[in-house]
Amino acid sequence: MRPALTLCLLLTMMTPTTIARNTHMPETATAASSATPVPPPPAWLPGLDALYDTQLRVAGLEDRSFTAEHWWSVATPLLEKQRGFRTEEIGRSVEDRPLRHVRWGTGKTSVLLWSQMHGDESTATMALADLFRFLGEHADHPLVKQLQANTTLHFFPIVNPDGAARFQRRNAQGIDLNRDARMLATPEARTLKALFDQVKPKYGFNLHDQRVGYRAGDSDRGTAIALLSPPYNHAADVNEVRTRAIEVAGVIRTALEPYLAGHIARWDEEFDPRAFGDLTTQWGASTVLIEAGGIEGDVQKQRLRKLYFLGMVAALDSIATGSHAGVSPALYRDLPENGDVWPDLMLRGGTLAVPGHPPTRADLLVNFRNPLAETDGAIADVGDLGTKKVRRSIDARGLFIVPIAGHAGERTVIEANDDDSEDTRAPAPLTPGASARFVLSRDPQGRDVVWTLDGNVDPAAPSPPGS
Ligand SMILES: [Zn+2]
Incomplete structure (x- = not known):
């Protein structure tokens, strides 16, 4: 990624409202003296960064799609009692997978961290394994000693193991657990609430994790990390509880700014009385929502995993030492909101060559279930798609788009919020909803093939030669 200091400086001087309304903000505007400077990162950061690469990254989590059973097989050896960990089963998922609570530390400040209540959002869970290794294997590290003495950390990794088994957002019943904080209809949500009440x-x-396509504000830059101090009421008032959360979010930004300047955003503060973060704030916990977006080329989110780890350590350290007190709320407020979501791949200017249909000039838009790896693609739109912005585009002018015979099938899920599930008609091979399986060919019969998209983009040939 390229650093983007200009816009960063510009954004830090603007109020969030200004950013949201000013959609044609020039990136070349000069920063005014009222810009809130981001303080230097913590002095320990370079050392911990280096330590991470050699001694903290836990092996066995190189693929971001893993089951809870696999993750626990990797994490459990790190959680020895003599290293201060206590692990207990606290419930069972709908499909009877164990839900576990890990506890570490002897301090008086209680902190609860829960991950992957959406089953396909695994970045934090990978980073938690690294954090366990840090806490367990580096007892003499000053950061660990400070945490051990001043905090008690409670972890609930993989709140949604049934969703993780399918690498899907929702639980086995199709319920979004982060909309079940009020009803507590699911065993997973009840377990999280009971743990909250206990600790x-x-x-x-x-x-x-959030969608990879999100842009930071009005910029063209993808959001790598988004932060939120969830509101506890519709007015998004700020009380003592939220003040602390906003300070901690500012600490996380400060630590990650050297890596991700311009790629850190925040979520909007619309109150949702069904969402856990909103209600845990209401229930009195200073809650920070952390969302991992994407870094282009970081296909398995391994780079983002490390930054997530560093951000969490910075946050926890500021809690253990109390150093977040007095951090300027502008560090959080000045972040651009998550803006547009850019679709994944556009083929511009090709000619559809579907058997039985006349050849037709059309752009073709493809979204992937895994946008960074470009796997499991589905047609999202077709026709004159104008100047729509996308994460990647391919010039298909002069080429025919020919469906791969006999393989076009119906796609059921493109994005978690796709509500078209009642439409059971099988789409035609290159219409929205169809699996993205076609070739780019110099002839309409698909004989002289220059590029193939077989649901997945071939990493060895991501684009047609010469494009
Ligand atoms: Zn989520």
Whole structure:
């Protein structure tokens, strides 16, 4: 990624409202003296960064799609009692998978961190394994000693193991657990609420991934990390509980700014009385929502995993030492909101050559179930798609788009919020909803093939030669 200091400086001087309304903000505007400077990162950061690469990254989590059973097989050896960990089963999922609580530390400040309540959002869970290794294997590290003495950390990794088994957002019943904080209809949500009531955290961390296509504000830059201090009411008032959360979010930004300047955003503060972060704030825990978006080329989110780890350590350290007190709320407020979501791949200017239909000039838009790896693609739109912005585009002028015979099938899920599930008609081979399986060919019969998209983009040939 390229650094984008200009816009960063510009954004830090603007109020969030200004950013939202000013959609034609020039990137070349000069920063005014009222810009809130981001303080230097913590002095320990370079050392911990280096330590991470050699001694903290836990092996066995190189693929971001893993089952809970696999993750626990990797994490459990790190959780030895003599290293201060206590692990207990606290419930069972709908499909009877164990839900576990890990506890570490002897301090008086209680912190609750829960991950992967959406089953396909695994970045934080990978980073938690690294954090366990840090806490367990580096007892003499000053950061660990400070945490051990001043905090008690409560972890609930993989709140949604049934969803993780399918690498899907929702639980086995199709329920979004992060909309079940009020009803507590699911065993997973009830288990999280019971743990919250038991440990009465002063701080909470609600750990997620968000869609890769999100842009930071009005910019063209993808959001790598998004932060939110969830509101506890519709007015999004700020009380003492939220003040602490906003400070901690500012600490996370400060630590990650050297890596991700311009790629850090925040979520909007619309109150949702069904969402956990909103209610844990209401219940008195200073809660920070962390969302991992994407870094182009970081296909398995391994780079983002490390940054997530560093951000969490910075947040926890500021809690253990109390150093977040007095951090400027502008560090959080000045972040651009998550803006547009850019679709994944556009083929511009090709000619559809579907058997039985006349050849037709059309752009073709493809979204992937895994946008960074470009796998499991489906047609999202077709026709004159104008100047629509996308994460990647391919010039298909002069080429025919020919469906791969006999393989076009119906796609059921493109994005978690796709509500077209009642439409059971099988789409034609290149219409929205169809699996993205076609070739780019110099002839309409698909004999002189220059590029193939077989649901997945071939990493060895991501684009047609010469494009
Ligand atoms: Zn989520």
